[in-house]
């Protein structure tokens with residue numbers, strides 16, 4: 299009997315094979331120098347990634363969720379403040395707002411899955427302190443339009459977890475707002491070999507505050523000038539990230555090529571293809587289409603050995619954890635409709651064209 303063909307959702311091994319030698323050598327240097335927490339490898343990576351993103355400061359932290367929380371805290375967002383964010387994001391964006399003591403104010407999204415600028419305009423109040431511009435799936439939110447709506451007194455926090463390398467009108471994600479948080483979770487476009495994240499900002503004072511907050515409130519040992527916490531980047535993760543950063547542009551191009559190939563293979567009448575917003579260069583962290591009877595289609599793909607997913611099945615306001623917001627079904631029609639229709643297809647650098655053809659053929663047969 300012929301073995302069933304399988305197409306994984308992601309293939310991290312492909313990336314690992316390409317950086318293995320460089321990563322092994324860099325990890326060995328960290329081990330030999332005992333620079334396990336922050337240290338030289340982290341400082342090197344922070345400098346490289348700040349330069350890559352076009353900002354003055356990159357502060358390596360333990361994960362992307364901490365990065366969001368630290369960015370908000372350092373920007374002075376807390377109790378009594380409101381933070382506007384899209385209802386269709388990964389839960390971490392909303393968690394960070396609650397963790398700093400602020401109130402999440404959710405708004406709907408548009409057809410490109412990005413935060414609705416009109417929704418933000420309606421949601422702004424005298425208590426609005428920040429807006430989270432989530433660069434969902436790998437393309438940037440319309441930050442300049444958000445700025446026009448919220449003004450300069452409101453902090454624009456980019457959630458750049460899914461958008462390393464993406465640009466808007468030629469400007470890199472991470473340098474579009476006042477401060478940005480990113481995640482180097484292994485499956486991200488720039489992924490570590492474990493948890494890791496970073497905050498990016500051009501603001502010297504904000505960077506100084508985060509530098510303290512992430513390290514028990516001080517920069518030097520036993521200096522505790524503010525009440526901080528422990529959220530630091532590991533040397534070994536930094537070494538891996540430096541090795542991968544050298545390939546990021548090439549790997550993002552492979553993702554764009556794969557997206558173009560899907561675009562040619564898929565029948566646009568039956569499968570709604572992702573929309574790339576004007577001015578954006580997408581990095582396709584995820585390739586998200588919309589289909590009717592999504593759950594049945596997903597089951598069919600899974601049965602055919604194809605790794606597909608839903609990002610995310612439930613908008614934030616309908617998650618039990620956020621029931622305290624008191625928002626019912628029907629509050630955000632676009633986000634809710636999309637949650638029922640979205641389907642993430644296999645997408646990664648190294649995705650073979652014949653595998654994409656198998657995905658497209660299997661998908662068409664299910665529709």
Ligand SMILES: Cc1ncc(COP(=O)(O)O)c(C=O)c1O
Pocket residue numbers: 361362363364387388390391432457459460480481482483493494495
């Ligand atoms: C949009 C978004 N924000 C925040 C996060 C949180 O990052 P982490 O998993 O590193 O905490 C993620 C990643 O999972 C994400 O996709």
